[in-house]
Amino acid sequence: MIQRILLAAFLVFGLFGSAAADETCQSPFLPKVTGQEDYIYVWTLGVKGLGDGNDSMVTVDANPKSPFYGKMINRAPVPGRHEAHHAGFTDDRRYLWAGGLDTSQIFVFDVGSDPAKPKLVKTISTFVKDTGGMVGPHTFYALPGRMLISALSNAQDGSGRTGLAEYSNDGKFIRAIWMPKEAPYGYDVRVNVNLNRMLTSSFSGKKNYMRPFGELVKDGEAMKNFGGSVVVWDFHARKPLQVLSVPGAPLELRWALLPNHNYAFTATALTGQLVLIYQQEDGTWATKNIAEIGANLPVDISIAPDDSKIYVNSFGDGTLRVYDVTNPFEGKLIEQVKLGEMANMVSSSWDGKRLYATNSLLSQWDKPGDYWLKAYAWEDGKLVAKFTTDFNPVGRAHIMNLNSKAFGPRAARSAPSDRRTSTNVASR
Amino acid sequence: MWRRADLAVALLVGLAVAPGIAGGHEAPSLEDEFVKGVFSPNFVPPAAGSYELPAVKRVAGFLLRDSTGRSVSTERITAGKVAVVSFIYTACSERLGCPLASRALQDLQGRLKEEGLSHDVALLSISFDPGRDRPAQLAKYARVYGADPALWRFMTAPSTRVLGDMLESYGQDRAPVYDGRGRFTGRYSHVLKVFLVDRAGDIRNIYSAGFLVPELVVNDIKTVLSDYARR
Numbered sequence: 001m002i003q004r005i006l007l008a009a010f011l012v013f014g015l016f017g018s019a020a021a022d023e024t025c026q027s028p029f030l031p032k033v034t035g036q037e038d039y040i041y042v043w044t045l046g047v048k049g050l051g052d053g054n055d056s057m058v059t060v061d062a063n064p065k066s067p068f069y070g071k072m073i074n075r076a077p078v079p080g081r082h083e084a085h086h087a088g089f090t091d092d093r094r095y096l097w098a099g100g101l102d103t104s105q106i107f108v109f110d111v112g113s114d115p116a117k118p119k120l121v122k123t124i125s126t127f128v129k130d131t132g133g134m135v136g137p138h139t140f141y142a143l144p145g146r147m148l149i150s151a152l153s154n155a156q157d158g159s160g161r162t163g164l165a166e167y168s169n170d171g172k173f174i175r176a177i178w179m180p181k182e183a184p185y186g187y188d189v190r191v192n193v194n195l196n197r198m199l200t201s202s203f204s205g206k207k208n209y210m211r212p213f214g215e216l217v218k219d220g221e222a223m224k225n226f227g228g229s230v231v232v233w234d235f236h237a238r239k240p241l242q243v244l245s246v247p248g249a250p251l252e253l254r255w256a257l258l259p260n261h262n263y264a265f266t267a268t269a270l271t272g273q274l275v276l277i278y279q280q281e282d283g284t285w286a287t288k289n290i291a292e293i294g295a296n297l298p299v300d301i302s303i304a305p306d307d308s309k310i311y312v313n314s315f316g317d318g319t320l321r322v323y324d325v326t327n328p329f330e331g332k333l334i335e336q337v338k339l340g341e342m343a344n345m346v347s348s349s350w351d352g353k354r355l356y357a358t359n360s361l362l363s364q365w366d367k368p369g370d371y372w373l374k375a376y377a378w379e380d381g382k383l384v385a386k387f388t389t390d391f392n393p394v395g396r397a398h399i400m401n402l403n404s405k406a407f408g409p410r411a412a413r414s415a416p417s418d419r420r421t422s423t424n425v426a427s428r
Numbered sequence: 429m430w431r432r433a434d435l436a437v438a439l440l441v442g443l444a445v446a447p448g449i450a451g452g453h454e455a456p457s458l459e460d461e462f463v464k465g466v467f468s469p470n471f472v473p474p475a476a477g478s479y480e481l482p483a484v485k486r487v488a489g490f491l492l493r494d495s496t497g498r499s500v501s502t503e504r505i506t507a508g509k510v511a512v513v514s515f516i517y518t519a520c521s522e523r524l525g526c527p528l529a530s531r532a533l534q535d536l537q538g539r540l541k542e543e544g545l546s547h548d549v550a551l552l553s554i555s556f557d558p559g560r561d562r563p564a565q566l567a568k569y570a571r572v573y574g575a576d577p578a579l580w581r582f583m584t585a586p587s588t589r590v591l592g593d594m595l596e597s598y599g600q601d602r603a604p605v606y607d608g609r610g611r612f613t614g615r616y617s618h619v620l621k622v623f624l625v626d627r628a629g630d631i632r633n634i635y636s637a638g639f640l641v642p643e644l645v646v647n648d649i650k651t652v653l654s655d656y657a658r659r
Contacts, residue, residue, distance in 0.1 A: 028638055029639075031619060091621075092601040092619045094601060144634035144635060144636045144639070145484055145599050168485045169599050170485060174482050174483070174484055175482045194470050194471075195470055196469070234479075236473060236474055236644065237479035238479065239474075259468065
């Protein structure tokens with residue numbers, strides 16, 4: 001994978017610090033921010049009675065040299081509340097697509113014209129119709145000229161039977177691919193280009209994810225309706241090759257980044273396992289539980305750029321756990337940070353030095369309490385708190401996408417040109 | 429399988445002779461490893477015709493100038509053919525950018541001839557830099573890459589407006605790069621994309637660096653051609 005190689009090149013050249021940072025889980029087809037990130041876009045759930053009550057794309061200033069470091073510097077609302085959840089850049093980083101799990105609306109923000117101020121330029125309201133009944137657009141994953149979107153549910157029965165959809169960067173629907181019958185659930189989707197393999201994971205349908213959590217967990221029948229598989233696909237052919245049994249709702253998928261690291265990680269929300277998904281010598285895939293995270297509802301995970309660590313945020317106890325996965329077959333807990341009453345997303349910078357976390361999971365599952373974005377940095381082998389951005393005035397902070405001024409117009413005026421290095425190749 | 433070592437070596441050789449391309453100016457041995465590493469697909473592409481390539485979007489035709497200076501419409505060149513379209517500029521110094529795309533098209537040209545597909549396909553390299561990439565410069569660049577004019581054409585837009593319209597139509601980004609003082613460096617930032625366009629003008633696939641594998645592109649071309657055969 002190109003990003004692996006570029007990363008290796010950075011390691012070899014010793015350029016970290018001067019030339020390397022973005023989420024380590026972004027699509028390999030996406031140019032990476034390879035310096036200090038300037039902005040964090042936070043797709044934020046609106047709350048009834050709070051300001052305009054709308055979902056919004058909030059920009060937080062992430063540059064320590066800025067006078068606004070750690071502050072919200074812009075808020076771009078969309079009309080209404082949609083269960084704001086995940087968002088992702090197009091392959092050229094000019095646009096950020098953000099989805100609503102309740103209404104299945106997709107909001108496209110222009111982030112290239114002024115990276116500090118995302119501007120809503122298009123709304124796709126036809127996702128359910130386009131896809132023949134998929135509901136809940138979740139992961140937005142850049143492919144060349146296209147967006148690959150994994151859904152969570154369907155309009156027919158609100159169960160977890162669902163699939164993948166592709167749109168052109170212009171917002172034109174291209175195709176829908178339903179999950180295989182033996183593994184109908186969907187959640188995340190991630191591609192390894194060097195292996196031509198794609199992984200999908202599995203969660204639950206709208207009947208469950210839009211239901212109050214306290215009520216849901218008491219409904220034994222409903223609790224059976226969670227996915228328990230990871231599907232390995234031929235990416236180019238978009239054909240499922242193998243269904244792996246991973247009980248307990250495996251959520252986020254993270255490919256290892258270095259050359260010949262032919263494996264990925266996931267965490268199971270309901271069974272609390274950190275799971276390795278690895279390619280065997282015969283080319284087929286297998287899984288191994290490598291650490292017991294615990295019954296604390298692990299949700300998002302992030303990988304260190306050198307594949308040495310997996311970060312796990314648990315919703316149940318609001319704790320960030322760091323696992324050493326230098327030996328990917330054995331995860332060792334090396335650090336724990338209590339972030340708050342609950343925690344959800346966790347994102348590592350591309351250089352592995354900074355970590356950001358937010359704490360809203362789903363509007364019907366969140367606990368009462370404060371909503372925030374917290375920034376940490378590795379200093380002398382410990383995670384040190386850098387800032388907390390209070391989201392209570394605007395809503396509930398969900399996914400984070402990092403960006404740089406270097407992706408704006410006439411970028412090199414304000415940033416060294418090497419900051420716009422693309423793992424995908426942004427030629428200069 | 430993709431002959432990655434051959435291609436990496438050829439790419440490095442190409443860099444040394446390509447006009448306006450500054451190769452080997454920094455830590456060449458590590459860069460060599462990097463270039464080889466990028467060409468590390470470790471898979472056998474799925475067989476032609478065993479998968480679908482739905483239309484991504486339809487692109488327009490444009491009146492451009494070819495490397496002999498003639499005004500030619502892209503539609504005329506691609507009429508009845510599957511087109512592989514790449515945007516490059518000859519001064520591009522990013523070895524994982526334009527030189528990589530041109531090397532891949534060179535490899536593809538050879539494969540298409542071997543497979544007897546050269547009459548069914550048109551390769552097009554279109555400049556990002558109409559100001560400097562005049563027809564004579566493109567002709568020089570084409571020679572470096574051994575382009576067969578019957579199969580592979582290098583073209584430039586008559587104006588930046590036409591280029592802008594074309595980039596918009598394809599969904600290809602391009603941003604001039606400025607130095608710290610706000611002076612244009614002569615370079616353009618862009619995501620490497622190569623477009624597979626069918627007879628109707630529909631983009632059927634888009635390749636960027638990690639997926640610009642000639643064997644895979646050939647299979648895609650055959651897949652698109654087999655659609656016509658079935659009709």
